[in-house]
Amino acid sequence: MKITDVEVLVTSPGRNFVTIRIRTDEGVYGIGDATLNGRELAVASYLRDHVAPCLIGRNPFQIEDIWQYLYRGAYWRRGPVTMTAIGAVDMALWDIKGKALNVPVYELLGGASRNGVMVYGHANGQSVGEAVEAVGRYLDMGYKAVRVQAGVPGLKGTYGVGRGELFYEPAGEGLPAEDAWSTEKYLATVPELFARVREEYGRDVHLLHDAHHRLTPIEAGRLGRELEPYALFWLEDAVPAEQQEAFRIVRQHTTTPLAVGEIFSTIHDATLLLRENLIDYLRMTVVHGGGITHLRTAAAYAAVHHVRTGCHGATDLSPVTMAAALHFDLSIPNFGIQEYMRHTAETDEVFPHAYTFADGYLHPGDAPGLGVDYRDDVAERFPYRRAYLPVSRLEDGTMFNW
Ligand code: GCO
Ligand code: MG
DSSP states (O other): OOEEEEEEEEEOSSSOEEEEEEEETTSOEEEEEOOOTTOHHHHHHIIIIIIHHHHTTOOTTOHHHHHHHHHHHTSSOOSHHHHHHHHHHHHHHHHHHHHHHTSBHHHHTTOOSSSOEEEEEEEEESSHHHHHHHHHHHHHTTOSEEEEEEOOTTOSSOTTOOSSSSOOOOOEESSOOEEEEOHHHHHHHHHHHHHHHHHHHOSSSEEEEEOTTOOOHHHHHHHHHHHGGGOOSEEEOOSOSSSTTHHHHHHHHOOSOEEEOTTOOSGGGTHHHHHTTOOSEEOOOTTTTTHHHHHHHHHHHHHHTTOEEOOOOOTTSOHHHHHHHHHHHHHOTTBOOEEOOOOOHHHHHHSOBOOEEETTEEEOOSSSBTSBOOOHHHHTTSOOOOEEOOEEEETTSOEEOO
16 A cells, blocks of 8 residues: 555634645545644644655555654654644554554554543633533533633633633634733632532542643642642643653642643653653643654553553644544553543534543544544635634733743
8 A cells, every 4th residue: 555645634613723634545545633723834834845745655554664754754853843743644544554454543552441531521610600510511411520710800811711611712813812810819719619619519520620831830839739628630731841840849749630741742741750750640642742653652651650641632633633542542551531622513524523422431433543534525614714822921911821
C-alpha cells in the first residue's frame, strides 16, 4: 500500500478545525486532527507545504518509521506546531491501518483493558449557586465525574464559565478578547464553591477543578490545602508548567492530586514531573502530543511513576482526536479519566462518529479504524473564520496568564 494524496481541510462549524486526510492507492483513507486553537493556519501550512510532499509514495503501515522520519527529519524538534502536525499524520495512519485490517484501533493497541472510558463533564456558572445547580444536571445525565468552575465576583469573563449549558467555547471571532484577573478574588471563591457542591451532592461524585495556569507555586499549595476537605479528583494546571521544578513546592504543601499537561508537546515536557512523582495525572493528548504513537511512550513513562492519564478533551480538539483518545484510553493500563466536552451539532455533522456516551462512560465503538469520518459537503458550508483565545490582564492592566 502506498500514500497517494494528502489533503489539509479547514472548516469552522462553530469553531475552527484543521483535518488531514491521507489517501492510498488501495482506496483506504485515514483522517487526523491538526487543530491548534488560535494558530490553526500555521499547522495547516506546516502540513500542506512541508509534510505532505514527503509522505507521497510511503507505505502507510510503517507508522513508527514515518513518526521518526517527521520528528528527527525536521531537525527542529518539539514545539506545538510541529507536534500537532506529526500527531495529525499519526492519527490518520492508525486509522488507515485499522480500516485496512478491519479492526478498531484499540485492537491494534493491545485490545481493551476496560469496559469503557470514564469521562468528566464541565459544570459551570456565573455564580457559585449556578455552578452548583449545573453539577446536578451532569449527575442527572449519568456522569460520575464533574469539573466545576464558577465566575469570580467582581471579574469579567472568568476562565471556564461557558456561554451555553453543555458547551464551553473560549475562542472568539476577531482579535483576542481581554479578561481581567485577580488571584485574591479567585482564591476567596473556590473553597466555598466546593464546600457547597459536597454539601449538596455528597461524596460519591468525582470533582475536578482547573486553575488554568494562574497561580504561583505557594498560592497553588494554599489552594490545594484548602480544598483537601472536599477530596478533589484533581486540581489541574495549578501553576504554569514551563518550570517543572515549581511543582515541588506545590507538592510539599498539599495532598490534593495534581494534573497537568494539556499544553505539553512531548514527554520531555514532563520528565522531571514524573521522575519525582510531582503529579498524579498527565493530561497530554493525541493531537498536541505527537499522536497515538508518542502518547504511548508518554503513558508508559508515566505508568512507571504511578501516574495515570487524563487526556485533554476540550471543544477545540475535534471528534477525530476524541475518537483517537478513546481508543488509546481503552487500551492502556494506567488510564485515569478522559475530559469530555460535547461538540456542537454542526461539528458532529461534519465529523460523524462511532463513539457513544452511556452512564458516565464513553466507548470508541467497534467500527474499523478510528470510527470517525469527514463530510466535505457539510464542512464546505462553514469557511474558516479568524478566531483567538482571550488574553488576560490583572486589574491594573498588567499582562497575565490566560
Ligand atoms: C481544559 C482546557 C481548555 C483550554 C483550551 C484551550 O481543561 O479543557 O484548559 O479549556 O483552555 O483547550 O484551547
Ligand atoms: Mg485545562
